Amino acid sequence: MLLAWQGIAGAQPVPRLKGLPPKKDASVRKSTPALAPGSPWQLLANQPPVLDYTDCGPGNPILLTDGTVLLADNGCQDWWKLTPDEFGSYVNGTWTQLASLPDGYSPLYHSSAVLPDGRVIIEGGEYNFSNGVFHAVWTDQGAIYDPLANTWTLVAPPPFFGGFGPFPRTIGDAQSVVLFDGTFMQANCCTDQAALLNANTLTWTQTGKNKFDINDEEGWTLLPNKKVLTVDAYVGQYDPTGMNFELYNPASGKWSSGGAGTAVQLWDSAADCGGSGFASFEVGPAVLMNDGSVFATGANACGAAHTAIFKGSWKAGPDFPDDLGIADGPAALELNGKVLMMASPFIFQTPSTFLEWDGDNLTEISPAPNASNDSSFYGNMLVLPTGQILFTDFFFVSVYNPSDTYNPAWAPRIQSAPVRISPGGSYLITGHRFNGMSQGAAYGDDQQSATNYPLVRITNNTTGHVFYSRTHDHSSMAVAFNGLVSTHFDVPATQEPGPSQLVVVANGIPSAPVALTVE
Template identity: 55%
Template sequence: MKAWHALGITCVVLIAALGTISAQTWTPLANQPSFSASTAMLLTDGTVIVHDAGAQDWWKLTPDATGSYVNGTWSQLASLSAAYSPLYYASAVLKDGRVIVMGGEYNFFNPVWTTLGAIYNPLTNKWKSMGHPGGWSSIGDAQSTVLANGIFMLANCCTNEAALLDAKTLSWAAVGTGKADINDEEGWTLLPGGKILTVDASTGTNSELFDPSTGVWASAGSTGVGLVDPRSSELGPAVLRPDGTVFATGATGHNAIYNTATGTWSAGPDFPKVNGIFLDIADGPAALLPNGNVLCGASPGVFKPNTRFFEFDGTNLTQVPATPNAPNFSSFEGRMLVLPTGQVLFTDGTSDVEIYTSAGVPNPAWAPAITHVPATLVHGKGYAAKGTQFNGLSQAGAYGDDAQAATNYPLVRITNAASGHVFYARTKNHSSMGVATGNAIITTHFNVPTGIELGASRLQVVANGIASNSVNVTIN
């Protein structure tokens, strides 16, 4: 359990003998928020919905006319119901474009592991209260994911129970047998083929796989090194990389790598020590960068401040520049969201929002590829686009319990050829919410904005910040 606290000032302890990559940059938003920005999710129209930490209000960041999020602007959205003000909860963007948040370790900053929840419709700007799965007395700081078939799966933080959401009726059905321990403090990583990987927080070094086709959990073997802090039961995020390996971070300073092709674990590089104490991720965010590296933040000791940032390239952890607030917060206070530009939006529960720009470029083989889209599009009308790898090769964002911000769904970006202005066509009802779908043809449906500029344009499909080649279209 983490205590919520205001940002404090602490001393900076420098890491000696560690190289720092300087090509990467953090850029503050030109228009910083007036609230304490925390969990952020990418809506399917290219805007970002952001929660005021522990409060009822939500806000929207809209990129400027050139597609820049750094120069984006804020607008306030509808607030949650009078009874619901969560902190540390399950979250997801559903395949129909709605946003769901469930539970909360805190409600109005009281530690109650609430069963409350809500679902947001961006088209109406309204939240609707959600019921909880039958028989549950807690959801709390639960993990969740959208399965490859598009169904939202939710954990009960404090038991081994899980449930599936019927998005049409907003009803729940129990799922899952054979879980080796309770779900508390664990995270779920969607793998190629649709199974879910978790590292157990209560069974030593055991890991498990959930098979949605059978509803059964089974052991995925030992991580080899201990990732779970024995006192807090915390551990870090686990991110699937383009090569099919999962980088699983620990709250012990140790990290592990799961090979999805062989089903085996190996030790990863440790985080460095500072004054004899391992840096670790006892809860915290990580994001897959377009270059294939994993960006993550680690701090010295469980829940202690002074976060350092690293990129993992599949072999090595390399320190990269930190945000201005980094000396003042612990890893668990951060949140990361991969943007359509390939940058990472970072929040830390304050009014300073930073955007990370990485070095390098994606492998062209990782990009979505459009096989069909109409050559002429009419503003205000709906269409379908087809192609491969529309979901990307990973969920791209991870935290574990407390917050989820996956971006493995296609966005449609349209750039006017004359003005260079960027528009996003709201997408919905993708035929898959999987990852690394290979040569399978994926379909997404999109609506051309009514206010889009007309004329010759270039259309791209973007997944996890990686864009397809452009297709020439005419907007009428």
């Protein structure tokens, strides 16, 4: 969305909001889209039984540290959990309804993250749903989900956050990130402010001084040097050809502008088709790749959008074909090192097109189910422990099966692990690359679905049954980190006894297995 209220110079005369979920009825479910033979896409055998399918719909998937997937009835209060079957298949998994959000908080387009202790936090929301209507309020509400207790707890907003117009304090559709040390950092969509959360006391401290512009529409990418990258969207200070980017240094708590700029313009200024009055200020996702480069995608109301590659400095990438771009939308790092992404024409238009970036070429691939009815901003992606990419679009839930495999250099490496464990026990495991090479997936400014944390998967040698142990209290959340990392894992009470194989999984890539015995 674009802020354009009194006190924000250079903005449009009226606010521009991101579109709402498409209205649906029962006929949509009966018209399950057919997939072409050999398609890399699979619909889940069991679709989530969301309660309000007309106004809301499945979205914002989040990977819990026990291998299950948290899924929102996007824009409504209800949440669901996808549990893989006994052989680890998410396609054949089952759904369980979880606790609903507290009364009064039903956000759409909010931030989200998994904390090092395994809890999930969501903050803000561009809209809040009540009495059958989505209200544009840029809410400052937030909540934490405890998967052990199956409860949501409201989180008081940063008291120092400001707002605009009739909204004295906002968070809205803002970006967030878990920093390398496990600290959760939250932006205010509508100012240049940011805050750090103390997850134990649920209190906030200010950070992010020297920001070039307000945070609106921008995304955050965690880098291997522990800094955070953002591409500026110039909301409130329109520059038709602006190409500034910034780096956040957690050591100083300050932003600094990056110098020469992004090589091509990534945010939509509508410079060639009306200027500031028509600009959406949207930008696409930016994904850290295994070689340390960031592939950043753009939006453009006037035609094909640009891409750019960052690795200390910027160079132009290929333009999207056919007037495509990503004015909010998902992208994800595949286990083979390619970036999967969802694009659509101009700003918030349909249909959608799916592409892959392999480091050299941007190539169109087979469409996802229902792609013809989707705009890019409908989509969310999540990297599963199987290496598949889970995809939602307010209609259906499916997975993408990447081709090829991974480079062993990208895999976690176990240094120490127990050789005997018991159901219900808790253990320490250490090693390297436990957080993977990247955050995994990204989406414009909101709806984060990072997976840069270790999962523990144990497979029984006799039955082949797969169990995930809940991990928690990781010593680091740094990406592409060569140092030693530890985490704790809690063995489920249902773990089968006998000889088994344990792997640590990060972003869908498993370590070499270690043998152990479940007693």
